[in-house]
Amino acid sequence: MEYFLQLLLGGLTRGSIYALIALGYTMVYGIIELINFAHGEIYMIGAFTALIMSSVLTLYGFNEVSIIVLSSLIALIYSSAYGFTVEKIAYKPLRGAPRLSPLISAIGMSIFLQNYVLLAQTSDFLPFPTLIPEFNFMKNYEHVFGSTELVIVVTTVLVMILLTILIKFTKIGRAMRATAQDKKMAMLVGINVNKIISVTFIIGSVMAAIGGILIASHIGQINFYIGFIAGIKAFTAAVLGGIGSIPGAVLGGFVLGWTESFATGYVSSDYEDVFAFALLVLILIFRPEGILGKSSSQKV
Amino acid sequence: MKCMMNTSLLTCILMVVMTVTLSCTKPESQPLKVGVAGPHSGDLASYGLPSVKAAELVINETNDKGGILGRRIELLIEDDVCKPELATNTATKLVSQSVHIVLGHICSGATKAALGIYKDSNVPVISPSATNPDLTQSGDYPNFFRTIASDDAQAKLEVDFALDVLKLKKIAVLHDKGDYGKGLAEFVKGFIENSGRAELVLYEGITPGAVDYSAVVQKINLSGADAVIFGGYHPEASKIVMLMRKKKMDTIFISDDGVKDITFIKIAGEYAEGVYATGPKDVSMNPLAVKANEAHKKTYGSDPGAFFLNAYAAAQALLNAIEKSGSTDYAKVTHALRTEYVETPLGKIRFDDKGDAIGVGFSMFQVKHGRYVEIN
Known part of the structure; x- marks a missing residue:
């Protein structure tokens, strides 16, 4: 029973990691129907910024809490600047172009950013500090569920709830939904579509950066390539849950995380990916729009 | 016979040939x-x-x-x-x-x-x-x-060390599914099975670059292995070691020269202490x-x-x-x-x-x- 619980919670953590990144994919897709392949790279840049900032702040002798808060904050701002710029440079000029063009542009951007970090930083793995302290009340459960894992799961759920509120109940959320449904019509009723798209990219990048920081401090190391692998899995999670749907991305992440965790635990880790992608195929056969995906007029 | 540096190569060769030919008269030389x-x-x-x-x-x-x-x-x-x-x-x-x-x-x-x-x-x-x-x-x-050393020398050394020096009875073998890691793990598996002195409790491949290895770490825990022998490189090794230590497992970790790298210690920090790895003998x-x-x-x-x-x-x-x-x-x-x-x-x-x-x-x-x- 304890073993089952360990796998369940392990899968939950893994799923939350996927979900945090998947949220960015799904939002961008919801608004402009573009698979933003550079999203994984924004996640990687977020982690790198946090690493650099926390090293600098440690050098200046800041205390633990201010290091976490400040370095995360700077990482979030820096990544959203990247997200914003990527959209302006690589996607905006192609808005009227056939759908394949921005897709290729996105792949190009992804490769560019990877190589940029490779050259500007290093190709080697770098140790990432454990930013999240070990909570005292978790001491007795560390062998099943660590403090970092708890923070990851809680953050994911919180972010999902906040996003849902943002989209359902705020003015900007309404504008986003309108843009998603019909860009031309939204423009006609006075919505600044370009601004809304930029905001979407900024929100997506913020979430990628949050994911980057949490995951890096969970696994304790980063390099320029982490965004690619995490991005592929997160994209799978987004498709699984129904791309364009916010709760769908989180559910997709959880389902994928659990599948992998239980496949490893009860079968063999050799077949981890086999089970994960077999599930994806099965779900897409019976529900092509994903678990929570709805008809296209209800995206975002 | 001395060939000066400025003497042409041809002359040198001719002299050698002549010496050899001349000395051919005596069979023992x-x-x-x-x-x-x-x-x-x-x-x-x-x-x-x-x-x-x-x-x-x-x-x-x-x-x-x-x-x-x-x-x-x-x-x-x-x-x-x-x-x-x-x-x-x-x-x-x-x-x-x-x-x-x-x-x-x-x-x-x-x-x-x-x-x-x-x-x-x-x-x-x-x-x-x-x-x-x-x-x-x-x-x-x-x-x-x-x-x-032959390709399986590291595997042999790892198994001998685990059985003879550490006297382990239950061993889990993991690899990263790559040519190097899996090749090594297969040799390790073979040596353990042939020795008959220890039980191979787990043999699995993990996906390199994955964000989380907690499931496989829990599986090692459940298997009751005394030690993990890992075939692969340091990024996965450090993730597994750190996760094991964070989960309060003191399972011995033995690996290869893909892990015997200073980056492994830099990343795993204090968790790296006590990890064994084989590496080429230092002859410098x-x-x-x-x-x-x-x-x-x-x-x-x-x-x-x-x-x-x-x-x-x-x-x-x-x-x-x-x-x-x-x-x-x-x-x-x-x-x-x-x-x-x-x-x-x-x-x-x-x-x-x-x-x-x-x-x-x-x-x-x-x-x-x-x-x-x-x-x-």
Whole structure:
């Protein structure tokens, strides 16, 4: 029973990691129907910024809490600047172009950013500090569920709830939904579509950066390539849950995380990916729009 | 006979030829023929040429001292381009020139193809670089020796260490599904099963680069393994070790030279303490290695290439065997290779019954106070 619980919670953590990144994919897709392949790279840049900032702040002798808060904050701002710029440079000029063009542009951007970090930083793995302290009340459960894992799961759920509120109940959320449904019509009723798209990219990048920081401090190391692998899995999670749907991305992440965790635990880790992608195929056969995906007029 | 630097090469060669021809009148001073075979042209020439240079250095030095058993040594250099089909031609050619002993070949495939021909003609062969385990372990080629550790040497060392030194009973084996990691893990699995002294409780491949390995770590925990032997590289190793320690598991972690890297310690930090990893023996401090490298630099004006020290050791070993056995007789020479120790840049070596060099290859290291320390 304890073993089952360990796998369940392990899968939950893994799923939350996927979900945090998947949220960015799904939002961008919801608004402009573009698979933003550079999203994984924004996640990687977020982690790198946090690493650099926390090293600098440690050098200046800041205390633990201010290091976490400040370095995360700077990482979030820096990544959203990247997200914003990527959209302006690589996607905006192609808005009227056939759908394949921005897709290729996105792949190009992804490769560019990877190589940029490779050259500007290093190709080697770098140790990432454990930013999240070990909570005292978790001491007795560390062998099943660590403090970092708890923070990851809680953050994911919180972010999902906040996003849902943002989209359902705020003015900007309404504008986003309108843009998603019909860009031309939204423009006609006075919505600044370009601004809304930029905001979407900024929100997506913020979430990628949050994911980057949490995951890096969970696994304790980063390099320029982490965004690619995490991005592929997160994209799978987004498709699984129904791309364009916010709760769908989180559910997709959880389902994928659990599948992998239980496949490893009860079968063999050799077949981890086999089970994960077999599930994806099965779900897409019976529900092509994903678990929570709805008809296209209800995206975002 | 001294060839001044400004004397033309042709004159030099002519003088050598004349000396050799003249000395042919006395049968006991016939030159001793050492063949050097390997890729000396083509894509893989950079693996073969350093061995030629090593042989030249060792043999010129010996000739300068008056040769061996009163005989001069002659090098027969043949190119096999690392291709098995050409290696048989190379071997035939060397045998037809009645070569006494061969240094080579370089690639495992070419070596295997050539070995049968040498065996039929009773020619001992020492390779500085052919690492395929079967070459020695199959027992098919009693004329074959090598001064490099075979591909499964690390696996053997890991298992021996786990069973003999740590006396473990339950072992989990993990790998990263890659050529290197999985190949190693398969050898480890085989050695554990053949030993019959420990139980293989888990054998699995993990996905490299995954964001989380908690499921497989919990599985190790459930299996009750005393130790994990991991085949792969340091990024996955550090993730698994850190996760195990965070989950309060004190399972011993043993791995290979993909993990014996300073980056592993930098990343895993305090969690790295106590981890075992095999790695190539450090010979850079060996005075003979320093001397050999300097001689190469002086003669050829550059740093030596791949397998240079292995080839240097092989050349020394074969000359030593001929000297100690006092003849070029096949049985006596191979016996001397197996029994007589020789000081080489790789340390003091001799060969075991199968032909692998004893004292060459890998050592076990352990992380202590943030560094890898060799365990003796």
